[in-house]
Every structure is written in structure tokens, then in C-alpha cells.
Amino acid sequence: MRVVADIPNPDMKVTLLNWNGKYLIKLEKGDFEQTYKISEMDVMGDAGAKELLDEDFLEATLNRFNDMRDAFVSTVRRNNG
Template sequence: MRQLADIPHPDVKITLFSWNGKYLIKLEKGQLEQTYKVSEMDVTSEADVRQLLDAEFVAAAVQRFAQMRQDLQAAFDRHEL
């Protein structure tokens, strides 16, 4: 796996990788992460992948992190951990 870029963002850490014919978009916030795989056949360049990371996409990912955190906490609570 080759790291292509760290993409600055104030709310999440975004890293772009190239691996096995795919671009991997990794978003991290605290202990949680989301990874999106985009086939190199679906885009023409790294610039196209960066274009996908518009404000709407990142805002949805940030909201998803909040839901993921709630889901994890609910599991801890259910099992009294």
C-alpha cells in the first residue's frame, strides 16, 4: 500500500492511498475510521478522487462518525462494559 497524500481538514484526518488497483480514502476521527475503496477503473486520476471529497461528502462522514460513536457506546452500555 502506498500513501499518496494527507488531505488537510479541520474535523477529520483524511489519507489517500493506492493499493491493488484501487484508491483508498481513509477518514479518521478519534478511535474510529471509515475507509472507502474506489477502483482505478472508475476515475481517471488522483485528482478525480480528491474531487469526491467535497464538503457534502465529508460532512456526511462526520455525521456518520457521530452515529458510529453512539452505536459503540450503546453496545458498551448493553453489556455493562
């Protein structure tokens, strides 16, 4: 697995990787992680993969992290009384 880039972001860790014919966009915030896989055939090299990391996409993933946290907190409360 090759690290293509660590993308600076104040809200989460964003890493672009290349592995087995795919680009992986790995986002981490606290205890939560999201990974998106894109075929190398669907983008124009490393630069094309980086272009996918636009403001709208990153904002949507940040909102998803909030939803993930809320869902996890809810299940812990339901199941740990």
C-alpha cells in the same frame, strides 16, 4: 500501499491511498475509522480521486462518525451495566 495525499481537515484525519488497483479513502476520528475503496478505473487518476472528497461527502462521513460513536457507547452501556 502508496500515500497519495493527506487532506487537511479540522474534524478528522483524511488520507487518500493507492493500492492494488484501487484508491482508498481512509478517514479517522478518535477510535473510529471509515474506509472507502474505489477502482482506479472509476476516476481520472489521483486528481479524480481527490475530487470525490467534496464538502457534502466529508460532512456525511462526519455524521457517520457521530452515529458510530453513539452506537458504540450504547452497546457498551447495555453490556457493561
